[in-house]
Amino acid sequence: MTGNIKINPPPPRPMMTPEKSLKYRVKHTILIMSGKGGVGKSTVAANLAVALAGKNLNVGLLDADINGPDDPKMLGIENEKVYGDEKGIIPAKTKYNVDVISMGLIIPRETAVIWRGSLRHKAIQQFLEDVIWDGKDILVVDLPPGTGDEPLSICQLIPNADGIVIVITPQDVALNDAVKAIDFASKVKIPVIGLIENMSGFICPHCGKETDIFKSGGGKKLAEQYNINFLGKIPIIPEIVEDSDKGIPAAAENEFARKFFDDVAENIIKNLKN
Numbered sequence: 001m002t003g004n005i006k007i008n009p010p011p012p013r014p015m016m017t018p019e020k021s022l023k024y025r026v027k028h029t030i031l032i033m034s035g036k037g038g039v040g041k042s043t044v045a046a047n048l049a050v051a052l053a054g055k056n057l058n059v060g061l062l063d064a065d066i067n068g069p070d071d072p073k074m075l076g077i078e079n080e081k082v083y084g085d086e087k088g089i090i091p092a093k094t095k096y097n098v099d100v101i102s103m104g105l106i107i108p109r110e111t112a113v114i115w116r117g118s119l120r121h122k123a124i125q126q127f128l129e130d131v132i133w134d135g136k137d138i139l140v141v142d143l144p145p146g147t148g149d150e151p152l153s154i155c156q157l158i159p160n161a162d163g164i165v166i167v168i169t170p171q172d173v174a175l176n177d178a179v180k181a182i183d184f185a186s187k188v189k190i191p192v193i194g195l196i197e198n199m200s201g202f203i204c205p206h207c208g209k210e211t212d213i214f215k216s217g218g219g220k221k222l223a224e225q226y227n228i229n230f231l232g233k234i235p236i237i238p239e240i241v242e243d244s245d246k247g248i249p250a251a252a253e254n255e256f257a258r259k260f261f262d263d264v265a266e267n268i269i270k271n272l273k274n
């Protein structure tokens with residue numbers, strides 16, 4: 001014994017093999033992004049997943065926003081745990097026909113901060129390979145907020161995504177952020193499927209009148225200006241806040257909210273790759 005212990009470095013991970021690539025395991029992938037935090041991106045992602053499942057699609061929801069996890073909670077999954085077998089990680093089943101998992105369960109926030117650069121990238125790659133989504137018609141990915149390194153890493157690791165759905169609120173500052181998101185999409189070479197304006201005005205559910213709480217409609221103009229699809233708007237619906245805390249998605253349980261998410265879901269389906 002010399003006292004010198006030789007530790008071999010772990011072998012480099014091979015590139016994602018075709019069978020393991022999401023491209024081969026889900027028919028469609030859409031990436032939900034926002035120019036900045038707090039615009040309701042996770043709320044829209046979770047409810048959109050429910051609305052898509054309501055259209056007879058087999059839907060997966062990946063909460064890739066490691067600041068959360070929010071999406072599983074919004075679909076009634078409390079205390080999300082990781083389950084898996086020798087084949088990989090199994091997403092949680094919800095009663096809304098959407099399977100959901102949070103990346104933050106496997107790659108905790110602290111780890112992500114320490115693991116900047118290639119190691120973090122590899123951790124995300126490994127996670128994407130390991131989750132069993134096979135058979136899904138569509139995977140909805142709730143990206144981390146903003147247009148920085150975190151969404152960038154994830155977008156680079158999801159080849160052949162159908163495109164990016166940008167969620168904004170109608171204030172001027174949010175519109176500027178939408179422009180950043182459009183630039184981001186061209187940088188990662190992923191098409192923009194379109195724009196959703198969330199918290200867009202307040203429509204009285206009883207009389208149908210729109211109250212101008214803060215001016216809505218800017219998203220539509222911006223979409224025209226940049227020649228991208230306007231996928232629809234979701235008004236401020238006070239029940240969304242309370243219900244999502246209780247794990248009840250408005251798109252499933254709130255008649256008034258459902259039609260807005262349904263319209264957006266239909267517009268997205270029309271714009272998926274063949």
Ligand SMILES: Nc1ncnc2c1ncn2[C@@H]1O[C@H](COP(=O)(O)OP(=O)(O)OP(=O)(O)O)[C@@H](O)[C@H]1O
Nearest residue numbers: 037038039040041042043145199235236237240241
């Ligand atoms: N259309 C809406 N009407 C009313 N409240 C909404 C609506 N959309 C989202 N909210 C509420 O706004 C808050 C922020 O939503 P959410 O957490 O989805 O935002 P986010 O953009 O994902 O945030 P972050 O970027 O910080 O992760 C939540 O309390 C949510 O219930």
